[in-house]
Amino acid sequence: MANETEAKKIIIDTDPGIDDAMAIFLALRSPEVEVIGLTTIYGNVYTTLATRNALHLLEVAGRTDIPVAEGSHVTLTKGTKLRIADFVHGADGLGNQNFPPPNGKPLEESAAAFLVNQAKANPGKITVVALGPLTNIALAIQMDPEFAKNIGQIVLLGGAFAVNGNVNPAAEANIFGDPDAADVVFTSGADVLAVGINVTHQVVLTGSDREKLASSKGKFAQYLTGILEVYFAYHCEAYNTKGVYLHDPTALLAAIDPSLVTCTEGAVRVQTSGITRGLTILYNKQKRFGEITEWSNIPTVKVAVTVDAPRAVKLVMDRLMA
């Protein structure tokens, strides 16, 4: 793992979400990072429930010292017709376990304002790990022209680079949730690492891994064993597999230890309308086009292309069973 004397400060932008819960717990069990806040967004559930779940997860972890800032309830273009993946994560977003409501409350500050202010106070020092649609990050970029420069890095779970999507053949869920926001983030000039489903579909938690979690006495392992049932059932039905994809944990791990993935670099644009809405297209710069295109003079981002899946799964298991 990264050999840093000082833990990397991270803000997790999240729509909990079963794999979000795994990623949040993983972050709390990882000495390489210090979670300085959670910001919430719609996606797996509506934003109000995402906030409730974020507060709940921090209470489960005994980490109510970490603030939660509530994010946008609408897309960047003020769209209210949101795509909510409760059929993947359960109606409550956390596997239909009937958890009690949290005691805590979110900050008065919005997610975008929290992101802007934290980045301003710690220029170049904060990594945002974005695990849902990118509305809050795009709002922060629009709110403060310096945000893209002030933020250390944005590691995002999003995109389906040269593979089919998981909402439809074109689009991955987080990008599909707010394609306009995603295009703002990809073209912002910030240091962006995109971890797409072309990579996370290689990182699979198997049924026997889940049995190991179930037999562990660790509090996170016990909690996750319960909520994972719904997630396994969805994967079985949708993909005919007996395992689940570790989307959000993989992105979190890439933020902790960049050596887990290899990357390519180029300009990424997002299709914002039509049947390929949410499609992410990477221009790999192999051809110098004669004409000016919508990819010309766009700042480059990093896109993960391979992952050390066995090491990623082992890290998830070791840390969540501890």
Ligand SMILES: [Ca+2]
């Ligand atoms: Ca998520």
